[in-house]
Amino acid sequence: MSKHSWKIGVGLASMLLGMLLVFQFRTETNVKTYLPQFTTASELGIKWNRMQTDLNKKEEELKRLRQLIQEYNQEEELKSLRMAAGVTPLRGPGVEITLTDVQRPLKSYEDPNLFIVHYDQLELLVNELWAAGAEAVAVNGERLVAQTGFSCAGTTILVGTRKLAPPYIIRAIGDAVTLKAALTIPGGFIDSQILPFELGIKIEIKDSLYLPPYRGSSVFNYAAVVPEETEEPTPVDGEAEVETDEAGEGWEIVGEGEVL
Amino acid sequence: MLLIPLIGIALGVGIGLFLPWEIPLSYKNYTALAILATVDAIFGGMRAELEGNFIFSKFIVSFFANALLAVGLAYFGYSIGIDIYLGAVVAFSIRLFNNLSLIREFLLIRYRQRGNEQ
Numbered sequence: 001m002s003k004h005s006w007k008i009g010v011g012l013a014s015m016l017l018g019m020l021l022v023f024q025f026r027t028e029t030n031v032k033t034y035l036p037q038f039t040t041a042s043e044l045g046i047k048w049n050r051m052q053t054d055l056n057k058k059e060e061e062l063k064r065l066r067q068l069i070q071e072y073n074q075e076e077e078l079k080s081l082r083m084a085a086g087v088t089p090l091r092g093p094g095v096e097i098t099l100t101d102v103q104r105p106l107k108s109y110e111d112p113n114l115f116i117v118h119y120d121q122l123e124l125l126v127n128e129l130w131a132a133g134a135e136a137v138a139v140n141g142e143r144l145v146a147q148t149g150f151s152c153a154g155t156t157i158l159v160g161t162r163k164l165a166p167p168y169i170i171r172a173i174g175d176a177v178t179l180k181a182a183l184t185i186p187g188g189f190i191d192s193q194i195l196p197f198e199l200g201i202k203i204e205i206k207d208s209l210y211l212p213p214y215r216g217s218s219v220f221n222y223a224a225v226v227p228e229e230t231e232e233p234t235p236v237d238g239e240a241e242v243e244t245d246e247a248g249e250g251w252e253i254v255g256e257g258e259v260l
Numbered sequence: 261m262l263l264i265p266l267i268g269i270a271l272g273v274g275i276g277l278f279l280p281w282e283i284p285l286s287y288k289n290y291t292a293l294a295i296l297a298t299v300d301a302i303f304g305g306m307r308a309e310l311e312g313n314f315i316f317s318k319f320i321v322s323f324f325a326n327a328l329l330a331v332g333l334a335y336f337g338y339s340i341g342i343d344i345y346l347g348a349v350v351a352f353s354i355r356l357f358n359n360l361s362l363i364r365e366f367l368l369i370r371y372r373q374r375g376n377e378q
Contacts, residue, residue, distance in 0.1 A: 005314065005315075005316040006305055006306075006308070006309035006314040006316070006319070007264050008316070009305050009314070009316055009319040009320065010264050010265055010268065010301075010302055010305040010306060010309070011264050011265070011267070011268040011271075012268070013265075013268070013298050013301045013302045013305065013323065014264070014265040014266075014267070014268025014269045014271075014272060014298075014302055015268045015269070015271050015272035015275065016272060016298050017268070017269055017272060017295060017298040017299060017302065018268065018269040018270065018271065018272020018273040018274075018275070018276055019272045019273075019275055019276040019279070020272075020276075020291055020294055020295050020298065021269075021272070021273065021276070021295060022272075022273055022276030022277055023276060023281055023282050023283045023291065024283055024288070024291050024292065024295060026282040026283075027282045027283040027284075027285065027288055027291075028288075030282065031285065031288075
């Protein structure tokens with residue numbers, strides 16, 4: 001016994017060591033599988049500190065936003081939206097443009113159709129004004145809004161659903177000098193649309209113009225508001241092109257049929 | 261000489277793999293100390309055997325006493341917030357290296373003697 005007792009003692013201790021190693025290794029592996037990113041308390045502490053800083057930042061932002069809500073002026077917002085929608089009368093400096101048909105008596109061989117103001121000329125003029133930074137435009141006292149379109153019905157021009165008669169008086173609020181320059185630029189609206197047809201045009205710069213409100217309806221039977229978060233992405237260029245191509249082909253077929 | 265602990269460890273690993281146990285997470289550090297104590301006991305036992313003064317009862321008693329002291333120190337350290345278990349780890353490690361160097365000396369001497377005899 002005494003000769004070999006050390007073998008028993010050391011052997012038993014070694015067995016114990018092996019078992020302990022296995023158990024410890026198992027625990028260690030489990031810990032690493034369940035909590036891969038946190039290995040030590042100090043790392044957790046660092047993370048906690050960072051999160052605390054984040055929390056403080058977010059709380060400050062929340063406070064700032066709450067302040068913003070309190071200061072938020074609904075009246076002001078509503079006013080600017082109404083101005084943009086064109087439902088309020090406006091007053092401001094701008095230009096007053098008067099368009100008239102040709103004044104001189106036409107010669108017998110001249111086509112009178114060429115010497116009157118057409119709806120597309122009016123549309124070009126208004127587009128030019130918008131592009132030059134006009135804030136509000138009215139034609140013969142009819143305020144132009146997002147839904148307004150120009151069209152012709154027989155011999156009269158329609159703006160929206162209202163019939164117009166010459167002379168056409170277009171009032172635009174904005175930087176008068178810029179608006180006037182946009183029309184009189186060489187090769188611009190007057191050069192291309194007025195002078196060739198000998199139409200009458202008069203551009204006056206006014207300090208104070210009154211624009212009446214839009215009086216049409218604003219009923220939406222088909223459109224529904226989309227919440228801002230769920231806004232759909234606009235289609236990429238490729239898809240849009242495909243659609244226009246199809247539409248174009250369709251048009252061609254209809255056009256040929258009509259011509260024939 | 262070195263065969264006994266190696267066989268023992270292999271057996272222990274085999275048994276451990278068959279047993280489904282694992283160490284609870286909160287006792288992880290204590291088992292680490294227990295492992296160190298066991299390693300210390302193995303080397304200590306081998307050294308005592310080489311010196312010719314191995315006593316089984318002494319071996320067992322000192323093993324458990326060391327392990328208990330280490331674990332007790334660790335527990336005490338945790339409860340007062342100081343890492344005293346590091347002291348136990350250092351002490352065990354020093355003893356390990358000590359024992360190892362002595363075992364090495366003995367084995368070398370024995371090897372040389374055998375060489376001379378032949």
